[in-house]
Amino acid sequence: MNYIDSKSLYFRYRNSTEDVLKNVDFNANKGEITAIIGESGSGKSTLLRILAGLEVPQKGELAINDRVLIDEEIFIPVEKRGIGMVFQDYALFPHLSVEKNILFGMNKMKKESASKRTCEVLDLVSMKEFIKRYPHELSGGQQQRVALARALAPKPGVILLDEPFSNLDANLQGKIRNELKTILKTSGETAIFVSHDKDDLEIADRVVILNKGEVIQTGTPADIFENP
């Protein structure tokens, strides 16, 4: 079985008459980076939010690491999934320092271990010298690194990233892609990211293409580039 294994997901927003996701099977392997690529409105964010537990599909199944999170009887809510998420707008707490933002996710851990881990993840994202700063004192790219560090800190096993490249300087995208890949690979986490830009799939191990709520293609980046 795949590390992340979902079957026949259907999703429709309240007040809507249209399915945003139709019969979506989505799988990801442990330790890999999987890209969900599709045009705006194709359902990428919705799928990510279902994996996180922020939306409930009307139908379908989801298991991660053999643990059933969604089926006909079971729904494990977001706070019991322990999945790391990096939102498109980063969603840092503006009134908390970088350090406190990262400690926030480790409130069940001993203070000493949490502090040690905070330094470790800040080092991983090359943001150690910014530990006492506040989010408004950081650039967009720096805020994103802190958001990534916060998500990685509790070693969640799965990390979800919503459009990690869309708010960043276009001139830096190649560099940022490679940095993100290095950070994710070093962390050992299973990572899923969403993008509307096919250029971003180059850092992925596997790619899932969504179109109007349906999976139309899956494969390696090479498969996708050969059969666009």
Ligand code: ADP
């Ligand atoms: P993507 O991330 O690929 O841009 P989304 O998952 O955000 O796509 O949206 C898929 C579709 O669902 C779009 O048609 C969007 O307008 C619609 N949608 C998204 N959020 C809501 C919502 N809260 N209520 C109703 N429709 C929504």
Ligand code: ADP
């Ligand atoms: P994304 O494509 O990254 O999901 P959007 O700009 O489509 O971003 O959506 C931003 C927010 O607006 C999301 O919280 C989404 O759920 C909500 N939203 C999007 N489309 C609709 C819609 N048709 N009706 C209500 N809410 C929507």
